[in-house]
Amino acid sequence: MIPVLICALVSLSVAQHDLDILYPDLEHSRTIYVIEDGPRLSVVAEQSKVVSRRGGNVTLPCKIQRDQSLAPNHKMRIKWTKLTSDYLKELDVFVAMEHHKRSYGSFHRRVHLQGSSPTDASLVITELRLDDYGSYKCEVIDGLEDGTAVVSLDLEGVVFPYFPRLGRYNLNFYDADRACREQDAILASADQLYEAFQEGMNWCNAGWLSDGSVRYPITTPREPCGGKNMAPGVRTYGLRDKDKNHYDAFCFSSHYNGRFYYLIHPSKLTYDEAVSACQKDGAEIAKVGQMFVAWKLKGYDRCDPGWLADGSVRYPISNPKRRCSPTEAAVRFNGFPNKKHKLYGVYCFKGQN
Incomplete structure (x- = not known):
């Protein structure tokens, strides 16, 4: 009778008939030892969610917790991916192994590891864009050990x-x-x-x-x-x-880098005149998103209806007034008037590099 020793890092369940096939001579005299042990490497995000704004920089936290019994590994691989809305597809963001580093797609030259210590796998994203919003996965592979953590990036x-x-x-x-x-x-x-x-x-x-x-x-x-x-x-x-x-x-x-404003003009304008007036002022006719940001995030308040880039006429009210949105703060919408009517002013946007 020869005892059999089977060691595993995780719990194993082996069916009786499988052992009979593998070891027919052992009959029923066998001893199986199963050793349970936790992972020797784990990846932790100290914050599950970070909040920033368009145009800013942000650090997505990711820390490596490594068992001291593991031998040093200079080929540890750190990979960041962005999860899509259905979580079935991941977009490559950044990969690092030893001195080799690579960023992908729209993140090219905008991402790097914080690297404050050998266990710091945090990702720094600069010049944030609207599309950067979402969830990111930090994955660390160290030989046969690996771990992951997920961090959400929100934008004001x-x-x-x-x-x-x-x-x-x-x-x-x-x-x-x-x-x-x-x-x-x-x-x-x-x-x-x-x-x-x-x-x-x-x-x-x-x-x-x-x-x-x-x-x-x-x-x-x-x-x-x-x-x-x-x-x-x-x-x-x-x-x-x-x-x-x-x-x-x-x-x-989200926040923009520039100035949104109502253009003071001596007369009301057609749509084409509005576009031209902003250009003469060194700006461009403002977009709907820029008006909502100015209203919501900057408290912009103006009772004058004005043309916007899509041909609509709107005006932002942060402080309700009897004559202008008496019951609530809102961006008021005057529809899509005939572009030839000289009935409105114009909102302009002057961007800053």
Whole structure:
């Protein structure tokens, strides 16, 4: 009778008939030793979420905890990836092993490891962009050992509903994505829309979000918006066909590097005159996203309706007045007037490098 010793780092479960096949001569006299042990390397994020703003820099924390029994390994591999909305695909961000380092895609030359110590795998992202919002995975591979941690990057910003001159429910997913980008924004995430709802956003028209779902936030339930007896919340249509289905969009924008302002002009302007007036002032006609950021994040308050880049006319009210948005702070919308009408002023934006 020969005893069999089987050691493992993790708990093993071996079926009786499998052992009979592998070791037929042992009959039923065998001893199996199973040793349970924890991982000798782990990866920890001291913060699960960090908040920054467009144009700023941020550090995503990631620390390596390594068992002292492990031999030194100069070929330890650190890899950062960005998780997509469905978590089924990861986008490469940065890889480092020894002296070899590489950044990918839109992160090229904008990312590096903080490297304050041999166990510091934190990622520094500079010149933050709207698309940088999301969740990131830090993965460390040390020989046969490995570990991961996930950190979420949030941006200070504002969510706003949007539809084009064509009218409501005219955008498929790709049109909605393009429409937001044209207004200095991106499609909002489901989390961003929910946060806007918690801050009081009440909008009855359904819009696309970045994950391909369609939703709308209701703080005051009413019949046309899911029913009067429904509880407040974010109504959802679920995932929709990105090509065939048409809705509005919920856009998200963050801080900008520049100046948003109402151009003082001696007369009212047509749309073309408004574009030209901003250019003569060394600026460009402002975009919808820039107005919402100025209103929400900078407290911009102006009662004068003015042209914006998409041909709409709006004005931002941070302090409600009897004559201008008497009941609430809001960006007021005057529609898409005939561009030849000389009825409005213009909002301009002067960017800074």
